[in-house]
Amino acid sequence: MESREALLANIKTRQKWDFVFAVAGLLSLMFALVTLLALIVDLAMTGVPRINYEFFVNFPSRFAERAGILSAWVGSFCIMLTTAFCAIPLGVAAGVYLEEYSKKNWVSQIIELNIINLAGIPSITYGLMALGLFVYKLKLGQSILTAGLTLGLLVLPIIIVTTREAIRSIPNTIREASYAMGASKWQTIRYHILPYSSGGILTGVIISLSRAIGETAPLITIGALTFIAFLPTAPFDAHIPFVNFKWLMDPFTVMPIQMFNWLSRPQTEFHVNAAATGIVLLVMTLIMNGGAIWLRLRFRKKMKW
Amino acid sequence: MRRLKERLIETVLFLAAASSVFVTLGIVGILVTESIPFFEHVSIKDFLTDTEWTPLFENAHYGILPLLSGTFLTTMIALLVAIPLGTVAAAFLSEYVRPGIKEILKPILELLAAVPTVVYGYFALLFVTPLLQKVIPSLGGFNVLSAGIVMGVMIIPYVSSLSEDAMRSVPSHLREASFAVGASRIQTAFRVVIPAAFSGITSAYILGISRALGETMVVAIAAGMQPNLTLNPLEPSATITAFIVQVSLGDLPHGSIGYQSIYVAGLSLLCLTLCFNIIGLWLRKKFQEKE
Amino acid sequence: MKDLVLRAEVKDLKFSYGDKLVLKGITLPVYENRVTALIGPSGCGKTTLLRCFNRMHDLYANAHYNGEITLHPDGINILGKDIDPMEVRMRIGMVFQKPNPFPKSIYENVAYGLKVRGVKKKSFIEERVEKSLQQAGLWTEVKDRLNSAATALSGGQQQRLCIARALATEPEILLLDEPTSALDPISTRHIEELIQELRKDVTIAIVTHSLHQAARVSDYTAFMYLGDLIEFGASDQIFTNPKDQKTENYITGRFG
Secondary structure: OHHHHHHHHHHHHHHHHHHHHHHHHHHHHHHHHHHHOOOOOOHHHHHHHHHHHHHHHHHOOOHHHHHHHHHHHHHHHHHHHHHHHHHHHHHHHHHOOOOOOHHOOOHHHHHHHHHHHHHOOOOOOHHHHHHHHHHHHOOOOOOOHHHHHHHHHHHHHHHHHHHHHHHHHHOOHHHHHHOOOOOHHHHHHHHHHHHHHHHHHHHHHHHHHHHHHHHOHHHHHOOOOOOOOOOOOOOOOOOOEEHHHHHHHHOOOOHHHHHHHHHHHHHHHHHHHHHHHHHHHHHHHHHHHHHHHHHHHHHHHOOOO | OHHHHHHHHHHHHHHHHHHHHHHHHHHHHHHHHHHHHHHHHHOOHHHHHHHEEEEOOOOOOEEOOHHHHHHHHHHHHHHHHHHHHHEEEEEEHHHHOOOHHHHHHHHHHHHHHHHOHHHHHHHHHHHHHHHHHHHHOOOOOOOOOHHHHHHHHHHHHHHHHHHHHHHHOOHHHHHHHHHHOOOOOOHHHHHHHHHHHHHHHHHHHHHHHHOOOOOOOOHHHHEOOOOOOOOOOOEOOOOHHHHHHHHOOOOOOOOOHHHHHHHHHHHHHHHHHHHHHHHHHHHHHHHHOOO | OOOOOOEEEEEEEEEEEOOEEEEEEEEEEOOOOOOEEEEEEOOHHHHHHHHOOOOOOHHHHOOEEEEOOOOOOOOOOOOHHHHHHHHHEEEEEEEEOOOOOOOHHHHHHHHHHHHHOOOOOOHHHHHHHHHHHHHOOHHHHHOOOOOOOOHHHHHHHHHHHHHHHHHHOOOEEEEEEEEOOOOOHHHHHHHHHHHHHOOOOOOEEEEEOHHHEEEEEEEEEEEEOEEEEEEEEEEHHHHHHHHHHHHHHHHHHOOO
16 A cells, blocks of 8 residues: 555645646636726727717717717617517517427427527528528518518527526426416416516527627628618607508618728727727627626526425 | 417417528528529639639639638637637636636626627727737738637637536536545546536537637628638638628629629538538537447 | 454544534444444435545535544544545545446546556556456456446446446545445345455445345444434344334334
8 A cells, every 4th residue: 555645745746736727727717807808998998988978869970079879879779679579479489389389209309400500500691691581582671670680580599598498497397287277288388387487588588689789790791881870760650550660661770880880990080989889889788698697696596496 | 269279379389489490491592592693603613722712803713712711710710719718717617616606707708708799809900909919010900810819709608608517517426436536626627527528518619610600790800801812810811701791891783793702602601610510410429429 | 354443433523514413423433344334214414424434525515524533543534624635535435326437438437546646557557457346246247348338337237336446446445325225136235245245355334224234234333313323333233132212213114
């Protein structure tokens, strides 16, 4: 048997490597987090001084100091609305089907495999598909509707996956209790499954919208304009039925495209505008993601089965 | 009546689930049909061997190689950053950090993936490039290196989060078995946990590669959008995605060769992504058989 | 049988998990080359006590030891703050309730303990692997397929492999935590016979939920109840002539 000294020396060497690895791990994490911090600080230092009331209510302009993001944020808002309207019902319905109805057969297997694969498909190919299909084949034009549909399809897998996770965490006893009372499958879903999974689904919706608000490439591909000095048609009319959806067919720009446009200009004054837009975007995505994290933690605490 | 309603609801829900398949079919279908006319002008041989890609010039060349080299180069640099850092961070989070602290650290790390890519483009062009220029004075304002590094940071959470999930799902009795014979943490991590989580870690890497291949805005902003057959990271270059953006920014008559070229580029990108996903699938299969 | 030599001593050991006091002051001797069985109804702390012996609790937060486990002949307290759990685990081996082979080859599983402590010499490792597999009664069954996957073995074979894995590093004490609870009767008997054999080479502490098993394989038995050690003695005495009423109730099956 080896002596205790040899044993302790052996442990000491191995612990040294343990320590080295812990330091490497910490440094890796720090590197990522410090980069994130550097990005935020750099953007804020350049962009925040530029942000004022006019910045939000002015159209883009040839003069950097007069330019604003009015058309961009209105465009982003309209597209988010369209995206949410198209992706949420579709995604939640698909998630409910896959968790509650789907039987183990080749159809459901293809759907499952497909959803996993969709996550890996480059976002720009969604834009190419939308350009060929929505813009040219369906003649929807380079409109808010086209953009909303494109991003809706893009975030569909996120909503499906989070919906499924939320539903899966509901124990079977709840379903059995509902069926035992004579409820039908749909009633069980309508009155139990959906309400109990709403927190998780909401988290997924927020995450997917935060993803959509920052997407640039697919929208450039479908031909979003980079310089727009007007707003979409107002959705309100003076006559019955008082609302219209003409705005859906209007051309648009969005905040990330506006930022990209300013960033591509050689004049550094426009870079300041880009930074300011970037900060607005960043704050929105961070708030949305922070909210999603908070929601997730809250529901996890609340829901103890 | 009630049965009919139930059937109807099930059908509607099924259609919603099936719609995701139509998205894939739509993407593949449109990319293929819009690409076919391109090959009526350009031979496949020229497409694969010509060393220039200038579809919009007077003297047009249609060789995909410069775009492929740009794509590979940025992806390689991004992976050189993301895979080591992401894996080490994942192993650290999974094997060293207490669950309470991990639950705070992991979402913060995931914020890296939430930052809009155009913001990363800004960061690469106006922060990282000037920083790199202090070390490499000859570095131009547009270069692949800076774009690649920033992309790498961007995909760290894709690698680390999924890898960490995979490592955490390794049953604790395997860890206990390793510790019980006197293994250290790092030995347990590298000899037991990581091999057992191999399949999940491969998925994480493949997702990271897919992200890197398909990433657009960072390269479009910081790498210069010039197709350039080079493997020198200090030069400007264009990726497949950056080319698509560049063409889309201009006026693009439906059916023109420029229009067709972006579909060909998109199709190439999709094939590339598919290749890596198949390799990943094959690797996982092979490893699972070995067990 | 060799003379009775004290190998380890548990001295007034209290163990708590968070706020919950699981062991309430246990004092217990462990003799060399003898099998000591820990029995008692579920929740009595027998597995917790066994896991103290190789500091398994240190892997999880909120575990607190109070008291000593002294390892003889050098007399160190293995629960001491200055003692690295790795040292304890290198000297004291453990086999778990459910067979837990690594998803590696049979050879790699047995060689693991040697490899992690930096043994490089191939011939030495091969020799040890063979010896441990022989000790665990598995050698003849697997000698032709050492490189095939350990997970393909049957449950009983896997558990014997885990025993071989623990033996390969020549532990001073071998801990067995209900080693047969996940096995069929034939595999169980196989392992019980093995324990009888192993006693010649190594000191064994075994937790078991089966009184028959304890009676069959052990030399000494400790009966625990609700975190207390109720009675310790030679197994013959405990099972035929228990001194404490609680012990008697338990072994006669009045509660369990």
